[in-house]
Amino acid sequence: MTLAAVQGQARAVGALRSALQQGALPHACLLAGPSGVGKQLAAIGLAQALLCPQAPGEGCGRCSTCQRVERLAHPDVLWLMPEEEQVRRRLAGRSDFTHVPSRDVRVEQVRQLQERLSLRGLESPRKVVLVLSAEAMNPAAQNAFLKTLEEPPSDTTLVLVTSAPDRLLPTLRSRCVRYGFSPLPRALVAAHLAKARGLDPAQAEAVAALADGSLERALALDPEQLERRRATIRAFEAVTGEDLRTALRFAELTGTSRDEAEEALGVLAMWVRDVAVVPFSGATLFHPELRSLATTAAARLDEDRLHLRFRLLDEAQVAISKRNASPRLQMERLALEMAEGARP
Numbered sequence: 001m002t003l004a005a006v007q008g009q010a011r012a013v014g015a016l017r018s019a020l021q022q023g024a025l026p027h028a029c030l031l032a033g034p035s036g037v038g039k040q041l042a043a044i045g046l047a048q049a050l051l052c053p054q055a056p057g058e059g060c061g062r063c064s065t066c067q068r069v070e071r072l073a074h075p076d077v078l079w080l081m082p083e084e085e086q087v088r089r090r091l092a093g094r095s096d097f098t099h100v101p102s103r104d105v106r107v108e109q110v111r112q113l114q115e116r117l118s119l120r121g122l123e124s125p126r127k128v129v130l131v132l133s134a135e136a137m138n139p140a141a142q143n144a145f146l147k148t149l150e151e152p153p154s155d156t157t158l159v160l161v162t163s164a165p166d167r168l169l170p171t172l173r174s175r176c177v178r179y180g181f182s183p184l185p186r187a188l189v190a191a192h193l194a195k196a197r198g199l200d201p202a203q204a205e206a207v208a209a210l211a212d213g214s215l216e217r218a219l220a221l222d223p224e225q226l227e228r229r230r231a232t233i234r235a236f237e238a239v240t241g242e243d244l245r246t247a248l249r250f251a252e253l254t255g256t257s258r259d260e261a262e263e264a265l266g267v268l269a270m271w272v273r274d275v276a277v278v279p280f281s282g283a284t285l286f287h288p289e290l291r292s293l294a295t296t297a298a299a300r301l302d303e304d305r306l307h308l309r310f311r312l313l314d315e316a317q318v319a320i321s322k323r324n325a326s327p328r329l330q331m332e333r334l335a336l337e338m339a340e341g342a343r344p
């Protein structure tokens, strides 16, 4: 997986590759953008391009150097990440730590990195530092890292990856050249899902729509979850003023626990947004497979009723998550008031 293989990020990756080709790569690069869109792959590809003896400036992806870089097992690629993440990725075992593995990058880790940077490269005169993910550095760690950015050791490239650049110290951000990564095109996520998961095109398209441009999120969603979302939406749309049992049925389905109710409310907020935008041509929906249901719902709702839906969802959300109200009763109230508002 070299830099050239990173998909859907022509702008950022193109800029990195042309900097590499011109020998003008900044000593500190900040790869910023939503999670799950290829920033880490690009960071690893960058390290391969810098260290690969077979295809310098590109990375071949096949030689021993490239493969060890990809596994984060090359001695001249130093990386920083929270201990908990090291355990999750099997780069370390839980028993490697005498304490509970931390969820942030601590100042001690930055100091160790700085000690290693002061030594000569083991295999190559060049070293690459990958900070995955930079916002995991706590403020003390960021301050310590700032020293490395201010006085970068020679022949060292620092690559910081972040999905939350606003959590980085401004002084740290300003010392890096920023490469912006965008959400992935939906078709690309769908194509990848169809291949990786063996989903049929319609299913892949439906999952991709919910992932909002993040391949990571798309892979975390399963078709079963998708079916649950649709059941929630159908029960919601089935609520009518003529038959109040429809409201009770909706509450029964979605109000069994606080978690379930919160999930349903999240789904429905996306759904009501679909209903609000579906009349506009070319609108991108979260649930494209339910377009005809959204169109029917939109035809029934005037602006006031649409607003009522948004407001009721919001009130239920606040009541359940902030005031610890009964999920069942809140979902009932939501459905009954919606049914009431639906009467002519």
Ligand SMILES: [Zn+2]
Pocket: 052, 053, 054, 055, 059, 060, 061, 062, 063, 064, 065, 066, 067
């Ligand atoms: Zn190589």
